[in-house]
Amino acid sequence: MKLAVxxxxxxxxxxxxxxxxxxxxAGIPDAKVTAQDCGDFLAQMHRKPAHVEYAGCSYVxxxxxxxxxxxxxxxxRYAASTEAFLIKAVGLNRLxxxxxxxxxxxxxxxxSLGRDFLISxxxxxxxxxxxxxxxRIAVFAITVETFTEEM
Numbered sequence: 001m002k003l004a005v006x007x008x009x010x011x012x013x014x015x016x017x018x019x020x021x022x023x024x025x026a027g028i029p030d031a032k033v034t035a036q037d038c039g040d041f042l043a044q045m046h047r048k049p050a051h052v053e054y055a056g057c058s059y060v061x062x063x064x065x066x067x068x069x070x071x072x073x074x075x076x077r078y079a080a081s082t083e084a085f086l087i088k089a090v091g092l093n094r095l096x097x098x099x100x101x102x103x104x105x106x107x108x109x110x111x112s113l114g115r116d117f118l119i120s121x122x123x124x125x126x127x128x129x130x131x132x133x134x135x136r137i138a139v140f141a142i143t144v145e146t147f148t149e150e151m
Contacts, residue, residue, distance in 0.1 A: 038057035038058060038070065041144045042072065042142075042144060047086075049085040051075065051082065052072050052074045052078075052082060053074060054072055055141075056070070056071055057070040059148075065148070067145040067146060067147050067148065068148060069143060070143070070144045070145065072142040073139055076123065076134045076135050077134075079095075079134045079137065083095055083121060086119065090117075092104055092119055093105050093107045095123075102128075102137070103120065103123065104120050105120065107120070116147070118143075118146075119143070119144050120142070123140045123141075
């Protein structure tokens with residue numbers, strides 16, 4: 001349950017941070033958005049770190065920008081190397097401790113096809129307060145989204 005609450009908080013923050021940043025980057029008219037447009041965005045761009053598991057993708061028409069949102073998860077054992085890889089590969093913001101989780105504000109990047117994306121990463125709720133102890137955190141989540149309509 002705590003993981004669901006934290007993931008919802010990360011989803012909400014990513015949506016709030018996305019509002020001023022982007023236009024319809026997926027280039028897909030709203031009436032034509034399908035589940036097939038959603039997928040493992042990091043793998044498609046050849047920017048998926050090792051040990052990151054694709055959890056799924058969904059179309060969220062009720063949110064501003066009507067995003068396609070891919071989610072990933074990984075063990076805390078690989079969080080530091082994954083964070084470092086994503087900082088270099090897509091400009092992920094460095095994770096910081098806030099309240100009861102480790103998380104990064106959403107950052108924007110563009111793929112080689114010119115599509116704009118937002119990416120964020122965060123942990124489940126935890127008492128771990130040092131980066132050197134991330135291996136004690138069971139699950140981290142990564143969210144990658146692109147918008148299907150202008151905002």
